[in-house]
Amino acid sequence: MSRPAIAGRAGGAAAVENRGMWKRFFHTCRVARIPMLTLLIYIVLDVITSNLLVKIPQVNANFFAGDTSVGSVAAFIGAELASVFLGQIMLYAGHVFRYQTNRNLRNVLWEKILRVKPSYYDRVTPTTLLSRITTDTESLNAFIMDVILGIAFSVYMLFLTLQEMSGISLKASFLLLGFVPLFLLINFVMGRLNLKFQNAARFRMADLTGYLSELMASLPLVKAFNRQNYESKRGRQVIDEYYASSRNLVALDFGRQMVSAVIGILPEIVIIIMGIRLLQDGTVDTAGWYTFYLYAGTLLTFVSGLGGQWESIKGIQGQMNRISEVLFQPEEGVEPYVNEIANSGDISFDDVSFAYGGETKALEHVSFTIPEKQTTALVGYSGAGKSTILKLLERVYDPDSGRILVGGTKLQDIGLDQWRRKIAYVPQNAPMISGTLRENLLYGIRREVSEDEIWTVLKEVRLDAFVRQDPDGLDRQVGAFGGHLSGGQRQKVSVARAILSKPEILILDEPTASLDPISAADVADAVAALRHTMTVIMIAHQPRVLRDTDHVVVLDRDHTATEGTGADLLETNAFYGELMGREAAVL
């Protein structure tokens, strides 16, 4: 079996899209409803605190240099407690800002996700969207607090510190300032190196995890094929490779730490040498020296902090990009349209072509008609474009070329909301959302529906007995994703909901595909009963369902369509013929 490529991915995954970062950031900020008042309070607090904190080294130095008077001790202890107190207040304000920002951005993002063109849902998985809402949203507060404000206040603190230092010795302060670019460079280089090592370790771990999780998911197969020994060896090989590369990283990192330690001591030496000079020529006393030393320390801390903030941008950037990617998506229903009121009449596909992402061909010059108030079946090979037709009807996508006409009007000229109002859609997976059965049956239905009407429809889909035997009846909980119901029951609820919404057009995507024959027959009967009351369009393959249709469209492997009545196609279309008379073909 192929050797796991442990080293392969690291480089590619590390590459983060860099361009346009600021543009994306500002766009996100503009729409994110940032809590400006909280931000303002935080900034004011930070300014006050910075101005107080900058005085503390003088108090400390005074005490350690030998002023042990009661006042000096009290000042020392007081300063320490005050800095803790102020620190906590800042922390509180900062976190309130972060949490409010998260909340607001989550709301904005959720609204956006609800409004984007549904074709977007085909491109990103729900899990991806979930992590965008729950975790990626937290990048904005990090960007504002850790990067923007972090740098701003580092610079401000630097300024305050220099101001105080210049009071001790202007010359020494300027001299030290001269070293700052050098320290900055050293910090930057060492920080990059450190990050590189960390990333390397992380990507290796990701590779190990990815590899094992795939094998783990295949475990039943491994057992069924009696390949435990083989997979045990394969896994061990990956584990050993991971170990070998981690060990090398540890050795390299030891070297990095040593170099970092040697370089890190240099600024200290510089400061001490300066101090010796200052003490020798009497510019400062002991307390003055230690104050200077503490300020120099503060200065260096903020300088190295600056380097760190640039590093943290990298991590945040990826998340910010994912957020703004969603925020930049086009919304649907915003294009101008010609007709407010949607026409009735036959729906016709006129020379329609469509390819996913402009590449994967789904339909090529397809023309057919869906007659009004009749039942039309879409049949054909898998991948021939049946689901695409439903998506074009739902206006999840627009055709690349050709026209879809409704009673002679172009579909694109009809208001999207008006059009969707006419349609009820029953997808293959029978989606449901936690809540009661009643809520799911009436999901999205805006008219008043009487109890009697619900029961009539339940009876039509043969779900009434099941609901009646439950003490909670219509108010029973269906569980997350309707998990407390079986697949057949969910599908019946889905069809019942569609009937209750009284659509002009009912679209069904293989409504009986995964059901046992009895449930399938119930659903098929319910759909058959709707014949000639509305336009029904469904993807179907069961002869039993197909018998009750007025019109059939066969999609061929070359993405073209043939249409006719069932009786006609039985004679003229090989695929349909085989489908209906399949018994003969098996065995």
Next chain:
Amino acid sequence: MSMKGKRVEKKSREKGMDAGISWRTLLRFYTKVKIPWLMLLVVFLMSFAVKEAESALVPYSSAIMTGEIMGGNFLVGFLFMNLMYAFVEAFQGSFNEWTGQVVARNVRRSVWNKLIRLPMSALDKEDSQQLVSRVTQDTTGAYAALAALIQFWAVIYGVYTNWIKMYRVYKSVSLVMLSAIPLTIVISWACGKLQYSMERITNAGYAAVTGFFAERLPNLLHIKTCRMEDQEYQKGVQANADKYKADIRRLNRFIFQGPVGSLSQYINEIILLVVASAMVRAGAMKQPQLVNLYNYFLLFMGNAFMITAVWQVLKQSHGACATIARLNAIEDEKMDGPVAVSQEAPQDITFENVHYSYEPGKEILKGVNFTIPAGKCTAIVGENGCGKSTVIRLLERFADPDSGTIRLNGADMHTVNLAQWRDAVAYLYQGEQMVQGTIRENLLYGLDREVSDSEIEAAARKACAWDFIQSRDLGLDSVVSRFDSKLSGGEQQRLAVARAILRQPEYLIMDEATSGIDVVSEAEILGNLWESMQGKTVIMVSHDMRLIQKADHVIVLKDGVVEASGTYEEGLAASPLLRQLAAA
């Protein structure tokens, strides 16, 4: 669906047990892992060296604080000691890291080896993706416990050595400082509780948003087609507001954690400074001594705080290891057995009064009796949730009956050599059936004989898979995986059929195995497959009545018992359900 739901419930019930696993199970686990004792010894000794070096820096820090930096030796000594400290610390850190990697590797090897050999019934209770983190993450926890143990002694030494130095400077005040140790432990314990309640709030907050969005996001199209965007937006705003409230509740606790946690330090620091400065004022102590005292005090407190921190780590890694230790205690699937599977002729399989339940009180099989005749095609029929797939699981020996016996040619299935049995069977499922690797490797998966390319091609053609294999750039050498989005469900099923044809099994088990394949191709594929299975035993689960009609033997399951078995016609006569299914 309902069956899977049950399994999940069972899973979550058992997950809670891990925290309460006994220390003995944990220790037994450590005895099974190869531990690099010599490396651990080095880490142990170096940890003490770090504490010494830390303490040896104090005179230099004090000198800086009091301005005693003019002496000629100061700068040299300062430079040397700092570099020394940096070296000792980096060396200890890296060596510790390396030792950790060695231990993790050893644990990973043994955990992986264990996981792959666990009986399926044990694996079913775990989330397979969480098992991966057992191998990748929890194994690091195994070393964390050892490292914490070492760290514990180093920290105790750090408390001791810095206290002694305080004692040498000023006896009575250092005795008072001893009170900081119990105080710190009590306060840290209280903070631990606070931390725990904060974590609970955080988790509840995340659960609020995750729970809401996790269900909405896969249903977005449903929401849109029902035009419920506005209502769902309002609900989402509510979920986000709940999360915000939880965040603030957590913050209201968090804000006190730091100051309260350091309370023992503040109290003792105030005592120390007030008393010592009074001494200096009285001339009983010199200023540099006060500074030294203060610096040793800071190190002493730092180490005292670490006592509880180390204890936390120890407890956490106990939690992390608990699951691997528990898994480790489960016995391997027994692959051998006294009864051999005959390679000559397929043998009858009989179910005798077999009971099975996924959870207590809800039996899915309530005493089933039937025979799967050798060399024939048997169909198992019934409504969703009637236990068909359970029968398959029992046949695969992925689960054992609660009671009753499954026999292979008269011998209890338990006594049959499992490795031989699995080699004799080919399985075709509905879902993903690929392992990571090339198409060729997948087609030959589990085969020990040499297979020529032309034989592979012939099998792939029979499964109507050759065309799409050829359409890939690398043909048979294209890499596929179960999560491969370019490989449709139907294509995976075709490859699985080709693999079964190559395997030439004595038994073929099919569970809705062609559901993703269009009807015309399906007829051709099944025709070829069954031709290659002439004279062999085929067991098939399907909803497709036209396939079932073709079976030699039909077993009808209803509500956990056998309603009828025999030929299709006999079944029709005896089973109302089969008549209903046939009419539907």
